[in-house]
Amino acid sequence: MKKIKYYLIPITLMLLFVYSCSNSDNTNKNENEYWTCTMHPQVHKDGPGVCPICGMELIKKVSVEKNENTNKKEMTGMITLTHNEQVLADVSTIKIKMEKLTKELSAYSYLDFEEQNRKTIPAKFNGRIEKLFVDKTGDYVKKGEALFEIYSPDLVQAQNDFLIALNSSKSQNNSFIEASKKKLELLGFTANQINDLKNSGKINLTLTYYSPVSGTVIEKKVQEGMYVNEGTEIYELAELSTLWNIAEVNETDLSFIKTGSKVILKVKAYPGEIFTGKVSFIYPVINPQTRTVKVRSEFSSMNNKLKPQMYGESLFSADAGSGLLVPADAIIFTGNRNVVWIKTSDNMFKARDVDVGLRFGEKYQILSGLKEGDEVAASGGFLIDSESQLETGKPTSHQHGFGLNSPEQKKSGSDNMEGMDMSQ
Numbered sequence: 001m002k003k004i005k006y007y008l009i010p011i012t013l014m015l016l017f018v019y020s021c022s023n024s025d026n027t028n029k030n031e032n033e034y035w036t037c038t039m040h041p042q043v044h045k046d047g048p049g050v051c052p053i054c055g056m057e058l059i060k061k062v063s064v065e066k067n068e069n070t071n072k073k074e075m076t077g078m079i080t081l082t083h084n085e086q087v088l089a090d091v092s093t094i095k096i097k098m099e100k101l102t103k104e105l106s107a108y109s110y111l112d113f114e115e116q117n118r119k120t121i122p123a124k125f126n127g128r129i130e131k132l133f134v135d136k137t138g139d140y141v142k143k144g145e146a147l148f149e150i151y152s153p154d155l156v157q158a159q160n161d162f163l164i165a166l167n168s169s170k171s172q173n174n175s176f177i178e179a180s181k182k183k184l185e186l187l188g189f190t191a192n193q194i195n196d197l198k199n200s201g202k203i204n205l206t207l208t209y210y211s212p213v214s215g216t217v218i219e220k221k222v223q224e225g226m227y228v229n230e231g232t233e234i235y236e237l238a239e240l241s242t243l244w245n246i247a248e249v250n251e252t253d254l255s256f257i258k259t260g261s262k263v264i265l266k267v268k269a270y271p272g273e274i275f276t277g278k279v280s281f282i283y284p285v286i287n288p289q290t291r292t293v294k295v296r297s298e299f300s301s302m303n304n305k306l307k308p309q310m311y312g313e314s315l316f317s318a319d320a321g322s323g324l325l326v327p328a329d330a331i332i333f334t335g336n337r338n339v340v341w342i343k344t345s346d347n348m349f350k351a352r353d354v355d356v357g358l359r360f361g362e363k364y365q366i367l368s369g370l371k372e373g374d375e376v377a378a379s380g381g382f383l384i385d386s387e388s389q390l391e392t393g394k395p396t397s398h399q400h401g402f403g404l405n406s407p408e409q410k411k412s413g414s415d416n417m418e419g420m421d422m423s424q
Helices: 002-032 083-088 153-171 174-187 191-200 251-256 381-392 407-415
Strands: 033-036 059-062 078-080 092-095 098-113 118-122 127-132 146-151 206-210 215-220 233-238 242-250 262-267 275-287 292-300 311-327 338-343 348-353 355-360 363-368 375-379
Touching: 098 251, 098 355, 127 153, 146 233, 153 174, 153 191, 174 191, 242 251, 242 262, 242 275, 242 311, 251 292, 251 311, 262 292, 292 311, 311 355, 311 375
Parallel strands: none
Antiparallel strands: 033 059, 078 348, 092 375, 098 242, 098 311, 118 233, 127 146, 146 206, 215 233, 242 292, 262 275, 262 311, 275 292, 311 363, 338 348, 338 375, 355 363
């Protein structure tokens, strides 16, 4: 019996030692570890389970205050990331500087005729088309070239009046001659045709009509043998050496477009090729439905390479001075604040509120909150922000809920989800 007691004493001491160590480990574990939700970092639990808010599985975290093996420092609006953590989070930084601000705008457009170079050839009297010298749409007509031959009793009467006036000129009735000559000119007689009539004294039953302008036949509206009335359209001509390019630009971008500024045009018919023109006119009325205004620019047709009614893309650019620019991905847009993370030392980042201006390409202008030379997180800012929330258990850079605060998001509302803070 004594031997058994001697054996129990060391066994009891050993069990007490193990129990003491176990309690010590559990105490440290309870003090250093907790479980939280990635979507709701304010949730803290002593053990594993699910989030009472969203039902997601909780993850284990180690408290920064009690863990002596970590280099993280919990400071207001600041977080420390080791080099390896920055690599894993794909965090890259960039030093910001003053840059030239060039605003680039893109708008869909179409080509059209120049209004002043589009002419209609009408019948100036009642008659019958005897012959068409230009009988195909697309034919090019030079000024003075014969278009058609027409018969009209009005022409016969006008020629007769002119010859009567000439015969009565012996009585010094010059006003009668001038009036009858002017009538022939209004009916379409050329100076040569009037001189031939004067010299020959012979009335022609038909008149050959010559084109008063040069251009391409856009539409031929009559056939040989047709009767036409005064005012009937016979041809529609257009000079196509210069075309109008009509673009629809958002009213908020009008301040960047000036008359005379350069425009680059791209058309699907010639991929990879660009055409250069100039803004000639900004229309005075805004479309109330689309909130856009038409901008007209002029382009050479490049020997009919460009054609009316072609669709294209117009690119405008304007010098907007200089300013501080940061990558768009560096800014966390929230409901109340716009935040960037600046690097204050090798491993430490600090949240900084900024005022955001216009967007230039893939960058935003910073109006206030940063200065030239500041080093900001160009990528990985959302992960830094999420890590900060998990560290502190509360949002660092924003209030609860989603927000829209970028210039594009303010304009497009819920249709534009870019820039939303998804770390909540």
